[in-house]
Amino acid sequence: MNWTEQQIPRQDGRVAVITGANTGLGFETARRLAERGAAVVLAVRDTDKGKQAAARIDGDVSVQELDLTSLDSVRAAAAALRTTHPRIDLLINNAGVMYTPKQTTHDGFEMQFGTNHLGHFALTGLLLDSLLPVPGSRVVTVSSTGHRIRAAIHFDDLQWERSYSRAAAYGQSKLANLMFTYELQRRLAAHGSTTAAVAAHPGVSNTDLVRNTPAVARRLITWLAPVLAQPATAGALPTLRAATDPSVLGGQYYGPDGLAERRGAPKLVTSSPDSYDFTVQQRLWAVSEDLTGVRFPVGQAAATA
Numbered sequence: 001m002n003w004t005e006q007q008i009p010r011q012d013g014r015v016a017v018i019t020g021a022n023t024g025l026g027f028e029t030a031r032r033l034a035e036r037g038a039a040v041v042l043a044v045r046d047t048d049k050g051k052q053a054a055a056r057i058d059g060d061v062s063v064q065e066l067d068l069t070s071l072d073s074v075r076a077a078a079a080a081l082r083t084t085h086p087r088i089d090l091l092i093n094n095a096g097v098m099y100t101p102k103q104t105t106h107d108g109f110e111m112q113f114g115t116n117h118l119g120h121f122a123l124t125g126l127l128l129d130s131l132l133p134v135p136g137s138r139v140v141t142v143s144s145t146g147h148r149i150r151a152a153i154h155f156d157d158l159q160w161e162r163s164y165s166r167a168a169a170y171g172q173s174k175l176a177n178l179m180f181t182y183e184l185q186r187r188l189a190a191h192g193s194t195t196a197a198v199a200a201h202p203g204v205s206n207t208d209l210v211r212n213t214p215a216v217a218r219r220l221i222t223w224l225a226p227v228l229a230q231p232a233t234a235g236a237l238p239t240l241r242a243a244t245d246p247s248v249l250g251g252q253y254y255g256p257d258g259l260a261e262r263r264g265a266p267k268l269v270t271s272s273p274d275s276y277d278f279t280v281q282q283r284l285w286a287v288s289e290d291l292t293g294v295r296f297p298v299g300q301a302a303a304t305a
Helices: 024-035 047-055 071-084 111-131 166-191 208-212 215-228 237-244 278-292
Strands: 015-019 039-044 061-065 090-093 138-142 196-200 253-256 266-268
Touching: 015 024, 015 111, 024 039, 024 090, 024 237, 039 047, 039 071, 047 061, 061 071, 071 111, 090 111, 090 237, 111 138, 111 166, 111 278, 138 166, 138 237, 166 196, 166 278, 196 237, 237 253, 237 266
Parallel strands: 015 039, 015 090, 039 061, 090 138, 138 196, 196 253
Antiparallel strands: 253 266
């Protein structure tokens, strides 16, 4: 049987932190978790928009300022969250940008790699101590089928300083999301923690993530959306299943069950062969630690596991 939102267990007493939750997939994820009883934190860059979103959700919802393009903001948000929520059950790394023009974050990272991967890498590392003692806690990171498109980890030019391709840079960032999840799960398991790292992707969902695509492509996507895309309510389901289904295991990846995983009910899927490269996962982890200055509490002891 297809997994639906009716199968989300009650979340009473649980705390869920969701990045980019004021719109689209993040908003739908937050809305459903709050409806099931979770205390939900909308971690967003624009707090005014976050408050407007919170007002549209029934339940225990708060807003935390978080700008993933700034490591200073990530550190400040993590410190505030540790103070207000010393126990975190769910960290959902949902926020992202796609196909942006060539630009950099406040810290000089290529925008897509810096936002989609490095910002979430740092946030997770800074909050992990609040998840580790919590039985059944999870880190869910949202990737994309774009991790298969012209995607590789370009260690010789991670910030795309020599040349730039919107699609390839996006693919690198989404591949990094998966490699981060798999390496994090390996380290969590070696640490003996019950915290699980899981990934999900929404298929082709009708959200404003395409706002940075070239105008011609954007018009084509808008025209084809009724045929190819599913609404954000459906696109959020793989994330919700990864976050709440009791049968989910660490290191798994969830996406739609339809043709080419574009739409459909959430199911266990596989990622590209490149994403499972253990050596590249470890190298990406080490580079990410160096770039962000964030060290994980499950790091060194599990590095050779």
